[in-house]
Amino acid sequence: MKNIAVVFHSAGGTTRQLAMALAAGVAAMPDVTVIQAEITGADINAGRFCNHKLLAQLDSADAIVFGSPTYMGSVSAQFKAFADATSERWESQLWANKIAAGFTIGSNFSGDQLHTLQYLQILANQHGMLWAGLNIAGNHNSAGLNRLGAQSGLIAQSADGVLHETDLLTARYLGQRVAQICNRLIT
């Protein structure tokens, strides 16, 4: 059984909805379990992420999917505090060879969400993880998945807090894909 973790921050709930859809996609696949690990303000003390239990949960995951809203063209401060706290794992490359993927949402169609995804990918690469993007050509899928066309991961958009159905379906698909890759690559 492979363990897949979805770690995310969400202030307004839209990133959380994506995380839940992604986790449902994982759960629909065989031979995997999924945990959702939400980063909250209570995890941060004097600017430092202190939820060591959450970090320990991620240590035992075969794959970690990172999710953050796009705030001012990058991850939220709360997600960055979490990322900084993973540096203790970086030193020993404790997360090396885990599968990684990422997702983000912004209120604009081109609100620099790609930079957030690229940051998440760099975080994964710093840990020696193996990044899985989307294998759906933007706007060439009959179901309309990957409507915004990013292939580094999932970019979603909502101006009013209501998720676009195809963004939720793409999140679900990304969860399924991570599960498939885990089952194929991890023995």
Ligand SMILES: Cc1cc2nc3c(=O)[nH]c(=O)nc-3n(C[C@H](O)[C@H](O)[C@H](O)COP(=O)(O)O)c2cc1C
């Ligand atoms: C401080 C702040 C900065 C933001 N910066 C961006 C941005 O750079 N690009 C963008 O498209 N949306 C931006 N937004 C909009 C959020 O990304 C959007 O509302 C998102 O759905 C919030 O996710 P959440 O509901 O999980 O908190 C920003 C919102 C806030 C509060």
